[in-house]
Amino acid sequence: MNQLTTILAAKPLKIIECNMACLFDYDVPSDCPEWFWVKSNSSFKRNDNFEGGVWDFILNLAVDFSDIPLTLLPLFDSAKAADIDYILFHQGC
DSSP states (O other): HHHHHHHSOOOOOOOOEEEHHHHHOSGGGOOHHHHHHHHHHHHHHEEEEEETTTEEEEETTTSOOOOOTTTTTTHHHHHHHTTTTEEEEEEEO
């Protein structure tokens, strides 16, 4: 089996998105402790890009996070219960 066939035969992964601006009141992401935690624990980091400094982070739910902020815990619990693989955190830009 070639690599493309292997990739296409794999189980599709599920990802959900979370607009942090809808959950928390902040002027800039760096002022929000939950953003700091997401940034520190993400598998994919994209921040301070472009003029406005768009922040995008992906967390892999296969990782055992032991210190999830209490304000984000319901999101993580619901995502795991729904068999979600990844969460994309963004600021709605």
